[in-house]
Amino acid sequence: MAMDVRVTNAKVQQLKYSSKVNQDRVSWNLEKSGIFTVSSLRRHIDDLTLPVGTQEWNLHRLVPRKVNILAWRTSLGRLPTKTNLTKRGIATDLSCSLCNSEDETENHLFLQFPIVKEVWNQLQLWWKSLPQLPSNISDLTKWVEPSTAHNLGLQAAMKFTYIWVMWLHMNKNKHENILKSQKNLASEIQTLSHL
Numbered sequence: 553m554a555m556d557v558r559v560t561n562a563k564v565q566q567l568k569y570s571s572k573v574n575q576d577r578v579s580w581n582l583e584k585s586g587i588f589t590v591s592s593l594r595r596h597i598d599d600l601t602l603p604v605g606t607q608e609w610n611l612h613r614l615v616p617r618k619v620n621i622l623a624w625r626t627s628l629g630r631l632p633t634k635t636n637l638t639k640r641g642i643a644t645d646l647s648c649s650l651c652n653s654e655d656e657t658e659n660h661l662f663l664q665f666p667i668v669k670e671v672w673n674q675l676q677l678w679w680k681s682l683p684q685l686p687s688n689i690s691d692l693t694k695w696v697e698p699s700t701a702h703n704l705g706l707q708a709a710m711k712f713t714y715i716w717v718m719w720l721h722m723n724k725n726k727h728e729n730i731l732k733s734q735k736n737l738a739s740e741i742q743t744l745s746h747l
């Protein structure tokens with residue numbers, strides 16, 4: 553399997569140290585705090601070694617690399633959902649960790665779960681020209697740069713940010729049982745997407 557050269561190069565560059573505050577200090581680019589952590593390195597190695605197949609992904613310049621990478625993994629069906637983990641023999645139970653009533657697929661988590669529809673409705677109240685929540689993952693992860701088609705490019709940035717915020721939220725729910733309100737989630741997406 554081939555690695556996507558463009559994305560891989562971009563990720564390799566993240567590994568470099570940079571001076572954020574002044575020339576005498578170095579910081580770890582993979583963490584917001586600038587402090588080195590093993591988990592950030594592990595995540596990064598995971599990203600570097602992810603096989604890409606033939607599908608290419610250009611980094612969308614309006615969202616951070618980590619958000620791009622998550623959207624890209626989602627488009628390839630490579631998120632650690634229960635369905636994907638079962639395919640790899642890691643899990644045996646397919647049912648959604650949040651509602652237990654459907655199989656845990658990308659489709660269910662991002663497009664069908666009741667709370668995600670509510671979050672999307674909130675986003676539409678804020679951004680009137682935002683279309684309905686897509687009915688399939690390939691529409692949700694469709695890559696469009698604003699330079700190609702302005703409004704569609706902005707929508708792509710919003711969709712990728714939506715995937716990022718919802719995925720983090722769902723994982724938090726699994727592990728810490730924290731439930732944020734739809735309004736909070738929608739405003740987090742608005743803030744992070746900088747649109």
Ligand SMILES: [Zn+2]
Nearest residue numbers: 648650651652
């Ligand atoms: Zn569910």
